[in-house]
Amino acid sequence: MKRTEIKYLLERTDFGEIVNVKGWVRTKRASKNVAFIALNDGSTIKNVQIVVEVNDVFEKILERIHTGAALSVDGVLAESLGSGQKVEIQAKEITVLGEADPNEYPLQPKKHSLEFLREKAHLRFRTNTFSAIARIRHAMIFAIHQFFNERNFYNIHTPIITGSDAEGAGEMFQVTTLNLENVPKTEDGKVDYKKDFFGKPANLTVSGQLEGELAALALSKIYTFGPTFRAENSNTTRHLAEFWMIEPEMAFYDLDDNMDLAEEMLKYVIRYALDHCMDDLQFLSKRQQEEEKNKKQNERSMELIEKLNFILAEPFVRLSYTEAIRILMNSKPNKKKRFQYVIEAWGADLQSEHERYLVEKHFKRPVILTDYPADIKAFYMKQNEDGKTVRAMDVLFPQIGEIIGGSQREEDYNKLYDRIKALNIPESSMWWYLETRKFGSVPHSGFGLGFERLILFLTGMSNIRDVIPFPRTPQNLEF
Template sequence: MSYQSIQHVLKTAKSGTVVTIKGWVRTKRESKNAVFIALNDGSTINTIQAVAEAGQLPDETLKLITTGACLAITGTIVESQGAGQAIELKLDTVHVYGPADPEKYPLQPKRHSLEFLREIAHLRPRTNTFSAILRVRHALAFAVHSYFNDNGFFYLNTPIITASDAEGAGEMFRVTTLDATKPPLSDDGKVDYTQDFFGRETNLTVSGQLEGELGAMALGKIYTFGPTFRAENSNTTRHLAEFWMIEPEMAFFELEDNMNLAEDFVKTVIRYALQHCADDLAFLDNRLKEEEKNKKKEEQSELGLLDKLQFVISNEFERLTYTEAVKILVNSKPAKKGQFQYEVSWGVDLQSEHERYLVEKHFKKPVILTNYPRDIKAFYMKQDEESDAAPGRTVRAMDVLFPGIGEIIGGSQREDDYEKLTARMQEVGIDPEALWWYLDTRRFGSAPHAGFGLGFERLVLFVTGMGNIRDVIPFPRAPKTAEF
């Protein structure tokens, strides 16, 4: 039986057209004269109403048409007599693919908490909120690939299994085929990984950056977009154990080029979502407004979701150094009145509250901070020869800060000097021999280059206005959470 998506029918169908639609029942309502069935197939947040005359459907069929049941309905498009929709379907025939036991189906037509929906992650995509999030997520992913393709980048697939730690954090998931109860041991009593599948200790990657740099040194401009993993025992609303990273790396780019790319990139993909997900974002905007009503006045956001997205794409990003930012923060009213939870001084890693103050209160526009202290940044960042701090104390790093979320992009110009990079690795306890292949790109035809990382779920979190990162990925992985 051929059919059309509900999105297509709502956009194109004319009165008098006979169509077949298929989907899941959101609601069924019976009156003395008619039966009203609201059907949704996931192609749009909107439902289409099918109307059957009283007595048209057998009682045994009506009993099967409950919330959650899967149907195919054929009928004629007519102008709607009720409010809320322009057209509806005058039902001719209905076929029940799969009934849903109304006593057990957990998604009844009422408001469910996000906590409850996380417990039924296999069904939550059927709700308005999560179907909207997943459509926006798709649009953003498509926009990411389109942007890089249109700008001369090559998509590079970097390994998920790795023997290196790009971040130096050590919080990685081990990959092994050794017997967990009786692993082979070396003479010193440690696990003998030479007998493992890869002949050495391996883990799930925390970043594709290091391998991405190798690609950039051959192809010029590349990007990675794939799953990454961190075994950080964190249950905050901002952390996942499995998440997706977007990481472009560009040969011949310096810090200024990197900032220009990052700003243009995030504006472009957000603009694409606004253009192609208008109904979903309008729904999520209204949802956020309802949530804000339940907050204390001082906790309420000054910007709605759509306002916040326009705020980003309509403003030139303010650019300043970390040192300049610290001076602003130290002299700010919240700092002087002791209202910041964390104190600010040169050399500390800025917290979200500091970043948001700069964006939302001081500059009232997105911000790019540069030239951070090298002691709080990764080993691969290029050391500053000149800066507004003491020479050698800062690196050519950049962080892009957004309203409501703080840092959304982190990047830098990469250290291209072999001697300086080797010395920095030794300084932070990384054995240069372990990354000999990475150092080769500095030994053979080294070039200025830069890149950044954007956690995809952070982007989706910002664009959808959700408060918990576990709600913007279909099946979240977090401590004690891997059921689905």
């Protein structure tokens, strides 16, 4: 008999029909005459209840069924008399596809800490929390591709292995085939990269932006969606060594066009989540409220679904970095030195606490900051006429601060060349990027959205390691 996924089975009303479901046991409880098995197959956060008569046929099978076991069940679809469920299956035949020893299976039906589940990442998809996150993550991948496809963008696969540093940060993972126990050296004692695979130093990419710009300067509108890597030795709840980035690049877009697209995209995917992931969002909302019930009222997060609707409710506020600095310098937390990083003058690099103050306290709306000091932004951003600022933009959200960073790109060859020279970026590794400013250069813009940062916001989770299936962090390379 063909299997019916539980997601669709729960919607059926053709009671009396024989159906087949397959899945993993969440719980089993039994009395003398009847047993109830909660079965889940990952298609939905909801379980289907299997009702089993305890008789000679099923008694031996029930002894083999424990939490975590995989079953195939044939039975009659029936209207449930229990609360919280519309249908159940009255079992006629049960096959144990895979047993789970109750003395060894680590995910018993009780609450487990997120730290414990990170150690069991090969099994944590079996929990409600992580199955919900995985389904939302998938929905957002689909929504992002759909958003760009509807607007005639082309998806470009940019290199994972690169010879350039897009951000100029230098925190990159090196890629090499050299024998690290016997590294070849030049006559002056330096590593002889001519004997390496690529004949030059190579790294894992921190961004697909620069290569994306090349494609945009021919196809007009492109986006990348791929893995990126940062060798930043940071063990915080906001950092990963391997993460995914969405990076659109658009020819003929100025900064205003860029901000319009960023706001439109964020609202689109959040609307998609509310329309297609409500069961999972409601579960995660209840989970968050349970986690925070012992916090003071003013320390609790905004309710998850309310927070998502908050993003959709009104246009984002748009203001310059200079105006934001004025607001922050005159704010009570700054004057009373409650900020961990007190804002003392124009030119300060804003921290998450400052960004959240603007969004959550001052404007009570998402904020897009523009026109940052050139000294704290990347080399490729378009320089303003004041000689001090660049056409940068950061989108700020409640609870997490920056969710998108972008800019209008510098299209003037001489200005870009001078900036590269001033920052001591090797021209030999950037010649191809500079050449695009010589042959039909146009105003163009783009931004980057950290995918895990988006999923963190959408799920209400507090640690970024819990919104990617297999987190890569310092001293952690399991699974």
